[in-house]
Amino acid sequence: MSVNQANASVHDKTDIQLSVRNLCVDYITSNGDVRAVSNVSFDIGRGEVFGLAGESGCGKSTVAFSVCRLHKPPAFISAGEIIFNGKDILKFDDEQLRQYRWKESAMVFQSAMNSLNPVLTLEEQFCDVLLAHTNMTRQECIKRAGQLLEVVDIHPSRLSDYPHQFSGGMRQRLVIAIALALNAKLIIMDEPTTALDVVVQREILQKIYQLKEEFGFSILFITHDISLMVEFCDRIGIMYAGELAEVAPAKNILTKPNHPYTEGLGNAFPPLHGEKKRLVGIPGTPLNLFEVPVGCRFQARCPYVKDICRKEYCTLTEVAPGEFSACHLHKDGIVDIIALEKQPVQG
C-alpha cells in the first residue's frame, strides 16, 4: 500500500493548522491486532471546519482522540504523523504533551452529561485548566471564567454551582466555554450534540459557529449525522472501516459523491426539500476489521464493484480540484456514477 497518498489538502503550507499524515492506530486484542485507523491523512486549515463522518466503529472518534493523544490502551498509534503548527505531537514528551493539550487543541466530548467532574464546582473546573497553563492568579482566573460563561450565555454567578445543577444543553455550553478558556487554535468536537434534542442541537451549533467566527479557531467535527455536517462544515472526510473513503467540500459531498459509500450514506438520509423518496440503506454490515479483504474495503457492499476492486487497493487520490476519492471507479475519471446507476453491476 502506498505511503505517498494524496494529502487531501487544499491549503497553502503556511495556512495549515493541523496536518494528519498516514495515521495508523492499532487495537491490540487477544484475537490479534486490529488496524482501526489505517493511513488516514488530511489537513485542517486555520479557521476551517473539517468534518469526519462515518458509521459507528469506522474510526472517526479514534482519529479525534489521537489528535490529542488521548487514545487509551489497547489502542496505540503505530504509524504516521500528527503535525500541529509544524510540530509532530507524536514526538512530544509528557510535559510538552501536557502543555499542548487544551492550550493548542481543546476538546468537546460526546456526552456533555458526563464530561464535567460531578464533585467540583464550575469555578474549580475553569480555574484548574487556567492555572495549569497560565500564570494568572486565582482572582484573574475567576474573572476570566465569568467572562467565558457570559460568552455561552450563562450568568457568571453560577460559577459556584455544580454540574448537576445545569441542564444538558447548558452543560454542553459549559464544556464549550471551558474549551475556549485558553484560546485554543483547534477545537475537536466529538459528536458534541448527539446527546441533545434537535432544538438544543441547533442552538449549540449556532453558538459554536458564532464563536468560531469570533475567535477564529479551527474545528475538527466528528459526527454520524451527515445532514448536520453538510450544513456546518467547510470540508468533509468520509471514513469507512478505518480509512478515508472520500474528502470533499461539504457542499459537494451529497450532490456529487465521489465514492459509492458516500452515495449510500446520502441515500440513507431523507431530503429536507423536494419530493419524498424511498430511503435506501447500504446493504451488508460494516467490515469486520479482522477480515480485511484484498483490494477495496467497501467491495462487499458496493453496488458497482468491479474485478479491479477485489484485486487492487485504491489510495486516496485527487479526482477533481479539492476532491479526493479512494475508489477505482472515480480515480480514473472514466466512470460516471450517474451512468453506473442505470446499469448497476451487482457484487
Next chain:
Amino acid sequence: MGFILRRLVFYFGAFLVAVVINFFLPRMMPGDPVDAMLAQGARFTAEQIANLRLTFGVDQPLYEQFFTYLGDVFTLQLGNSTFFSNMPVSEVLANAFGWTLFLTGTATILAFMFGATLGILAAWYRGGKFDSLASPLSLVLQATPQLVFGIVVLFSLGVTWDLIPISYAYDPELTPDYTSWEFIKNVLHHAVGPIFCIFIVQLGGFLVPMRNNMINLLNEDYITMGKAKGLSNIRVMLNYGARNAILPSVTALSMALGFVVGGALVVEVIFNYQGLGSVLYNAIINRDYQLIQGQLLIMTVFMLAFNFLADVLYVFLDPRLRKGGK
C-alpha cells in the same frame, strides 16, 4: 434539614431494636452468671446460690428483668458487673474504652489511609506490576482470619525474635503516667503487634474496593476531559479520579470506625490486651449479663453515630446529594 431529621428518627428506631436484642441475646446462652461461677469451680451452698441469684436479679421472670433493664438504659444506669468483683459496668467499660479506641482506631485509620492510597495507585497503574501484586495479595490478607495473623505475629515477632511484648497494654511494673515519655514508649511498643494484626487484615478491605471503584471511574468522560485539559497526572488522579472514587470508601470507613469499640476481640485476647474486646470475651464466658449489655450498648451507639456521620459526610462530599444547591 428534613434529611437529618428523617435520619435521626430512623436511627432512634434502630437504637430501640438494638436495645431489645442486646437484652435477649446474652440470655439466650445456656446458664446464668451463677452457673458460670459454679462451672469454674466455685463452691456455694444452696442458700448462697439463691442469694447470688437475688443479687444479680436473675431470679426474676424474664419480662420483669426486661422492663427493669429498659428503665435502666434510658436512665443511663448500666448496673454492676458480676465478673469484675461487682464493679460498676460503666467503670469497667471506661477503663477498657480508651485502650480499644487507641488500638483499633489507630489500626483502622492507618488501614484506611494506606488502603485508599494504595488502591488509588493500583487503579491508576492498573495491570502494572504493583497492581498485579498488591491487589491479589490484599484479597488474601483480607480473607485470612485475625486469629491466624495474631498467632503468627505473636510467635514470630513476640516469642521467637522477642521484638515485641506478648502481653498487656503496658508493662505491669510501670505506673501509668501519660506525661512520661518512658510510659508512652512502652505503650506504643506493646501496641505494635496488635495494631499490625488489625491493620493488615483491614488493609485489603479498603484497598480492593477503592481500586475497583476507581477503575470504573477512570473510564468516565470527565477523567478523559481532565487529561485533555492538560492537567498534571497527579491532579487528574486525585481531583478527578480519587475525589469521586472515595465516596463509597467513606461509608466503609465510618462503618469500620463504628466497629472500633467492638474491639478486636480475637487480637485483644491473643495479646492479652485490656481493651473492650477482652472485656466482652470475659463477660460472655462468665455470663456477665450487665457487662455484655453495656458493651453491646456502646457498640450500638457508636455504630449508629458513625453511620449518621457517614450520612452527613456523604452529603458534604457529594454535591449531588445536596438539595437546592447553595
